[in-house]
Amino acid sequence: MATPEDRLAELGYSLPEPLKLPPGVALPFPWVRVVGMRALISGHGPTDAHGHLAQPLGKVGTEVSENEAYVAARLAGLAILGSLKRELGSLARIARWVRVFGMVNSAPGFNRQPAVINGCSDLILDVFGRERGAHARSAVGLAELPFRIPVEIEGEVEIDA
Amino acid sequence: MATPEDRLAELGYSLPEPLKLPPGVALPFPWVRVVGMRALISGHGPTDAHGHLAQPLGKVGTEVSENEAYVAARLAGLAILGSLKRELGSLARIARWVRVFGMVNSAPGFNRQPAVINGCSDLILDVFGRERGAHARSAVGLAELPFRIPVEIEGEVEIDA
């Protein structure tokens, strides 16, 4: 059976390096916290292959287009998969997805957050399939996000014992 | 013993049909995700009996009054109960409430989010009682919500095996 890693390769996606933090910022917590069969995922933003914050930054609806924000949500999803792989060793240990909480740095009047966060949900469903990949989800508009990232996503997966 | 469905009828409330999405919007995820004994609830907004977004839409504090927003939070709660009933078959399978996260589409200066989200919490406590219905809760002000809904609520319940 194809692994999630196989499926990512088929789709032409690769997992980014860990986030390289801007100077002067320390994040005193792990990107993934494993507690029993649960893996809790810290808020991730979009990064490029080398772990630098992906461009464009700013508010969705003015500085960042809806299409760019959809891609940013997919990049945040790839960053999450990178963190999960580093923590778990293999993405095949993910038994099923549980929850995705998608936060969009929203310009006044921008209210298509679900279309943006689909960038992450579509990735998860493409890689894990409709049963393992299904997840409870909210997609909402935040006033500000760290470092002006357009999208931040946290979530949870269930892992095999 | 009275079921939650009996209690809803006593209170004069009925559960709405599933959300009818605006044209051009696809939501590739379930409204409720069951993982073991946990049922995770996606973000729900207020709907009318037929699953259309309930009026009024917009920002609480200017376009939507605090009282209208309290009613909207109750409608979001009823939409959640509708989704739980469709997923679980019976609301009696809810062993206890776990968490409610209430997000209010807030006009600048509106800071009575707890009074608004009480519309949902009061419903849960009325229907499930103070033991089964108790829940951890946050009630906070969002910059924007999808489709300009005044309130979006996600949460979690524990279900019987």
Add this chain to the structure above:
Amino acid sequence: MATPEDRLAELGYSLPEPLKLPPGVALPFPWVRVVGMRALISGHGPTDAHGHLAQPLGKVGTEVSENEAYVAARLAGLAILGSLKRELGSLARIARWVRVFGMVNSAPGFNRQPAVINGCSDLILDVFGRERGAHARSAVGLAELPFRIPVEIEGEVEIDA
């Protein structure tokens, strides 16, 4: 072995009384909801020793400085520990931290939410150590928070059976 309570005393911190709500506000839910081995923590703001909302209130970046907000996040963390101690009897029952969700009442253009929420994360790590205290975390900018508090934090811990 030193208990979390010992460690708090060493650090010179004491736990505040429960929040004294402003007149006319009722919060119909518990500060901590225990479900099996999980303790879910409702959204807490910063309070003084007597449970009154701590000053300054308002938006971080204009009315509240980043340093004041860091202290406010630590006070919210102390309020959480106070609620956990009242619910669990002893903080030593906390087997490990799971999740911290940090919400900063953000003025336009303020995007150093992680540095603010470190006030809570640093406290948890100081008191519980790097293994028990590790937690998945998001730190994001909200448009408005109840009663104009600068910071609101919710989370989850695992407790011993």
